[in-house]
Amino acid sequence: MTANTKLSSAGSAPVPDRPNSFRSGPDERGRFGLYGGRFVAETLMPLILELERAYGEARADPAFKAEMDGHLASYVGRPSPLYYAERLTEHLRRQAADAGGSGGAKIYLKREELNHTGSHKVNNVLGQIMLARRMGKKRIIAETGAGQHGVATATLCARFGLDCVIYMGAVDVERQMPNVFRMRMLGAEVVPVQSGSRTLKDAMNDALRDWVTNVDTTFYCIGTVAGPHPYPTIVRDFQSIIGHETRAQMLEAEGRLPDSLIACIGGGSNAMGLFHPFLDEASVKIYGVEAAGHGVASGAHAASIAGGRPGVLHGNRTYLLMDGDGQITEAHSISAGLDYPGIGPEHAWLNDVGRVTYLSATDEEALAAFQLLTRLEGIIPALEPAHAIARVVEVAPQLPREHLMVVNLSGRGDKDVPQVADILGGRA
Amino acid sequence: MSAPHKSGGVARIDARLAACQAEGRAALITFVTAGDPDFDTSLAVVEALPGAGADLIELGMPFTDPMADGPAIQAAGLRALAGGQTMVRTLELVARFRTRDTATPIILMGYYNPIYIYGVERFLGDARAAGVDGLIVVDLPPEEDAELCLPALEAGLAFIRLATPTTDDARLPAVLANTAGFVYYVSITGITGSATPDFGKVTAAVQRIKGHTRLPVAVGFGVRTAAHAATVAACADGVVVGTALVERVKAALDAEGCGSAATAEGVAALVRELAAGVRGAAKSDAA
């Protein structure tokens, strides 16, 4: 933490080295230590307070949970399986043996790619759409990068008969065409965003501009654990089903907790969903994987923790990519879903207190992992979780065989097939 | 630089607004982006504002991600950044302006991140020394007052708060609590330059705010023409014009997008029209 961030946080409690629980945040001001908060225009402030109230009531209402559980089972298709990736495990054990070792962790995949709409995003969208219905909002807006959050939002809007507008950077519209078609078929209006770097950050700016303009009618369905309080908490809570299921499934399969968890990080929702229920289990090591693009040293990456510093954007304080004058710089990743210059505030805090270790993987490593998993397991991962697989490939051979590792397979790769085919030029 | 600190800050804003009130008219508050499209052109534009009839100056601090602004002001910020504008240069622009004008208040307007990264203490010290009088920071609601608002007030700078159509009576006291200089009423729910307000509703809203504070109330977002300015001036203590002026800056650039002597004159011409609108308005009440 730099001197100037300390100065500016006058009034907020200093981050304790070892809190009693890693699961008690945020505080009543929406802070996780230094991070989070409500840095929004006054026009939005009353709405954000209303949302906090509505969410508090919904959370306490057993009928809300019952309805949600019903949809999760019959519409989303939960629980998602926890799958032992036998051939990937064996492959990495052979690598370990070739290097003279005897290790190779046992790798499980949490199959979020089997959810309806093909990723973990639907868990959160279902919750927020039910909240929007409770609040009487009939128009839903969302930002999207890879298009997975947009597709999930468009899907649930179709299911519940709501108007849906999706903001998507013009660059992402180009590289994730299959998802653009899906959203339009589902009845959503997809707005290609031409401002700024024309990727996810700019889509979020335009979604916020829409929200400021249409405050009375509109619910903003944020796709990750970022934005002003209470969004990081709401999204985390709805995604935590991933970790809760994993816990029960691993106890069932192996009779004990996993030894490590690993997930990719765009804004950090699939990671937080897996991690949060385990944060107070001291024996469980936890790794987040940011997108290193062409390499963190190249400057062309999306690794906010590895290559950024604390600042304020999109309603929260967190690690951000920026220049020395506080201007936000463009992120780069092969994966549209990770191509964001920030990270959720709770991750920023978990990094600072040392509970979660943040690594990164380059475009090239992700592409290789994408192919490896496809060939070994017959599962085409999205490019986003391919970043997590890339680190597994490196870390797992160095761990003992009894080490149980869970990878969040946050989405399927169908959306990426045209882009990957383009890059590989038929080499696949 | 020798900014007269005793009369600077909140005091300079109060004095200018009191002078306008003594003339029985609303103040004209003009917004342009610092460094658009380059430092020298921008300084010439800002220097031309008071002579053309601007009573207070809002100077935009460029930011890559201005979430409350429409396309015109976004583009102005990007032009300025492309032209090499930084926070240091923005403060330098204010200091240069102050060598010739010690009476016109300058209010910096923008977003928190560039200030946070500059360092709050350092920013407040340097801004005060340069001759800045007030701040409007869009993404700092009262809930985040500890960040900048309270330190700014302590440093003698006005922290001017935005009140909006969504700020109801229950919330107004919190919004007004640490405000100094004036209250800025945002006349629409929306971003800058996006819509023309319903002026009937604006009058009622200004009256509502005046029921909660003795501070002057200025109205902005959507005021574009002399006729709009006259309408707003009839019900408010100040009229803020931004997008229309920023668009005028752009229109007065040459074919390569560079500034020239004509840029400042182009902006001044519009300011003269707006000033005439403000001065011609009949004050409907003696608030």
Ligand SMILES: Cc1ncc(COP(=O)(O)O)c(C=O)c1O
């Ligand atoms: C499959 C998949 N995984 C991960 C992400 C990254 O988001 P988050 O970090 O919020 O999980 C995305 C975003 O689009 C995605 O589509």
